[in-house]
Amino acid sequence: xxxxxxxxxxxENLVSNxxxxxxxxxxxxxxxxxxxxxNTAIMAIGVSLATAFSSWSLSLMNNLIPRxxxxxxxxxxxxxxVIIIDILLRAYAxxxxxxLGPYVGLIIxxxxxxxxxxxxxxxxxxxxxxWDGLTSGIGYMAVLMGxxxxxxLLAFGTLxxxxxxxxxxxxxxxxxxxxxxxxxxxxxxxxxLWIVKTRQLKKTSPAGGKK
Amino acid sequence: MNKNGIMYTIVFTFIVAFVLVIPLSxxxxxxxxxxxxxxxxxxxxxxxxALGLVTKGKSPEEVLSDFSKLQVVKVPKPASQGKFRPPEIxxxxxxxxxxxxxxxxxxxxxxxxxxxxxxxxxxLTKLRGFKVFAQVExxxxxxxxxxxxxxxxxxxxxxxxxxxxxxATSSSxxxxxxxxDSDVDGITGATLTSNGVKDIVNxxxxxxxxxxxxxxxx
Numbered sequence: 001x002x003x004x005x006x007x008x009x010x011x012e013n014l015v016s017n018x019x020x021x022x023x024x025x026x027x028x029x030x031x032x033x034x035x036x037x038x039n040t041a042i043m044a045i046g047v048s049l050a051t052a053f054s055s056w057s058l059s060l061m062n063n064l065i066p067r068x069x070x071x072x073x074x075x076x077x078x079x080x081x082v083i084i085i086d087i088l089l090r091a092y093a094x095x096x097x098x099x100l101g102p103y104v105g106l107i108i109x110x111x112x113x114x115x116x117x118x119x120x121x122x123x124x125x126x127x128x129x130x131w132d133g134l135t136s137g138i139g140y141m142a143v144l145m146g147x148x149x150x151x152x153l154l155a156f157g158t159l160x161x162x163x164x165x166x167x168x169x170x171x172x173x174x175x176x177x178x179x180x181x182x183x184x185x186x187x188x189x190x191x192x193l194w195i196v197k198t199r200q201l202k203k204t205s206p207a208g209g210k211k
Numbered sequence: 212m213n214k215n216g217i218m219y220t221i222v223f224t225f226i227v228a229f230v231l232v233i234p235l236s237x238x239x240x241x242x243x244x245x246x247x248x249x250x251x252x253x254x255x256x257x258x259x260x261a262l263g264l265v266t267k268g269k270s271p272e273e274v275l276s277d278f279s280k281l282q283v284v285k286v287p288k289p290a291s292q293g294k295f296r297p298p299e300i301x302x303x304x305x306x307x308x309x310x311x312x313x314x315x316x317x318x319x320x321x322x323x324x325x326x327x328x329x330x331x332x333x334x335l336t337k338l339r340g341f342k343v344f345a346q347v348e349x350x351x352x353x354x355x356x357x358x359x360x361x362x363x364x365x366x367x368x369x370x371x372x373x374x375x376x377x378x379a380t381s382s383s384x385x386x387x388x389x390x391x392d393s394d395v396d397g398i399t400g401a402t403l404t405s406n407g408v409k410d411i412v413n414x415x416x417x418x419x420x421x422x423x424x425x426x427x428x429x
Contacts, residue, residue, distance in 0.1 A: 035351045061227075066220040073227055080231040084238060091242035094249045099357070101350050170385060180352070181400045 006131055013135035020143045020189065021196045025111040030144055031185040033103060037160045040148040041141075042096055043103060046085050048137020051113045054078045055121035055133035062122065074117045075108070082107045112136055147188050155179035251275070254315075254344065261313035261330035261340035262304050263366070284312070286422055294319045295411065297418045311339050312424050318411035321403040323347040325356070329365075329415050333425040338375075341365035353404030360386045364395040370416055377409040 019025045026047070033039045057077050058065075065073050086104045089097040097104070107113070116136050121129040152158060154176040157165030169175055178184045213219060252271050255278035259266050262281075266274055282303040289297060298314030305311070310333040317326040325348070330340030341362045348354045355361060364386040368375070371393035378387065378396050387396045397405030 033351065039350060064214070064223065066215050066223060068215065068220055069224050072224065076227060076231060080235060083235055087235070087238045087242055091245045091249075094246075094253070099350060099354065101347060101354060103350055177399050 005128065009128065009132050010135045013132065013139040014142065015139075018139045018143065018196075019112045019115070019136050020140060021192055022200075023112075023115065024193070025115045026140055027111075027189065029103070029106065029110055030147065030189060031182040033100075034144055034148040034185050035151045035155055035180055037145065037148045037152050039100060039103075040144050042100055043107070044137065044141035044144050046082070046104060046107050047110055047112065047140055048134055050078065050081045050085065050107055050110075051116055051137045052130050052133035053081045054113055055116050056126050056130035057081075058117050059121040059124060059126040059129035070122075071114075074114060078113050078117070079108050112140055143192070147185060147192075150188065151179045151184055155184075257315070257328035257342040257344045258302050258313050260342040261328040262302065262311050263306050263330060263339045264304065284424055286314075286424065289418065289421070292414065294324075295414045296324075297415070301424055303424075306339070309333065310425065312419070313340060314415075315344060316411055316415040316418070317345075318407060318414065320346060320348050320407040321353050321401075322349070325404075325407055325411060327408070327411055327415075329412070331419055335416070335419050335423075335425075336370060338365050338368045338370060348401070348404045353398065353401040355398050355401065356404060356408055361398065364388070365412075368395065369393050374413045375409070375416065377405055 013019070017023060020027065020030060029043060029047070033043045054074075054077050058074060061073070061077075082105065085107075086097070089100070089104060113133075116133055120132045124132070149159065152160075153164065157163060157170040157175055163170075165175075176184070248271075252274060255274050256266050258281065259274065259277055264277065266277075269277070284301045284303050286297070286299055286301055288299060296317040298316060301312045301314040303310065303312055311330055312333065313328055313330040315326055315328050317324050319325070324345065325343065326345040328340070328342045328344055329338060331337070332339055341364075343356050343362070346354065346356060348356065367390050369391045374393075376394035378394055379399070387394060397409070
């Protein structure tokens with residue numbers, strides 16, 4: 001497999017076909033975890049690993065899976081990897097497991113994993129499927145960390161739980177309470193989607209885009 | 212065998228499920244003792260923190276050893292109080308020249324049970340410690356009852372008459388630092404969880420006052 005193919009996949013999953021901003025997948029978890037940078041980082045790593053390994057396994061099994069149970073088998077494989085991550089966290093990083101709680105198990109329902117399994121792993125060899133899964137996760141992580149950076153900063157005045165904003169910000173009630181709750185993520189993802197879509201339209205429109 | 216025939220489909224699905232579930236069960240079984248040990252350690256730590264004893268920097272063996280040195284006091288079981296679960300034993304220790312009691316109290320939160328270790332001074336005028344042991348509240352919202360600033364509000368907080376008040380709050384990570392006004396800040400965006408914790412705190416106070424362990428000891 002040529003190096004070119006790998007860098008194309010990377011570029012697409014990070015930018016031109018970003019899971020959240022272009023494919024509009026995985027929005028639920030985006031809204032849920034992004035008020036804390038540390039929770040976001042752990043969640044994104046979990047999604048990346050689960051997507052990478054699931055895509056890899058499903059690609060290996062490609063020719064064996066009967067059409068009728070394709071999605072069922074995909075879900076079983078995805079669940080396997082997510083639950084392994086959950087068991088490992090619970091045993092070896094109990095504090096992390098506690099702070100993420102039910103969100104780890106919910107990775108199974110993250111549309112990105114199923115989406116990549118259907119769109120890529122089904123019709124591509126195992127190694128590049130692994131790479132596609134991993135880079136999709138990284139594209140997801142980039143957007144989430146960006147949103148989490150703003151949300152945590154404005155909601156709590158902290159970054160990775162370290163106080164960054166001066167006392168007058170949080171102590172004086174000047175922090176943005178809405179950033180604590182999901183609706184703020186709605187607005188931010190909406191604004192980001194708006195920016196990305198506008199730029200895409202400008203690029204593809206023959207007249208160079210009109211307002 | 213026809214890949215899309217019924218026999219193949221059934222056999223294939225069965226094999227896939229079998230092959231994937233077995234390692235999961237093995238992993239689960241293999242980590243069970245470790246998970247149990249973590250739980251015991253967390254439980255011991257919660258009691259020590261509730262009593263106001265130091266756990267920072269101590270190894271797991273030291274924590275467990277400190278825990279085993281605590282005196283245990285049995286408490287008569289009260290009449291059923293619905294979903295509120297008071298402890299059946301209290302832990303007694305002398306800390307900084309003061310006799311203190313701690314126990315696990317549980318009650319309903321938003322999604323499930325919240326279990327908290329509380330520490331009281333012997334005459335029940337002050338809370339000496341607060342440690343959330345188990346909760347399944349929404350991470351990032353109700354789940355923030357785990358955070359240090361929230362627990363810190365309860366340490367050395369006075370108990371007026373019978374109840375502790377909860378204020379609505381800004382989402383700062385500072386909380387209410389006043390220790391003698393018998394009120395604390397709740398968590399923004401987590402009203403139901405905050406109410407759940409408020410109920411547990413106040414029912415715990417009532418339980419301790421009606422049980423009066425210090426009086427029973429003498």
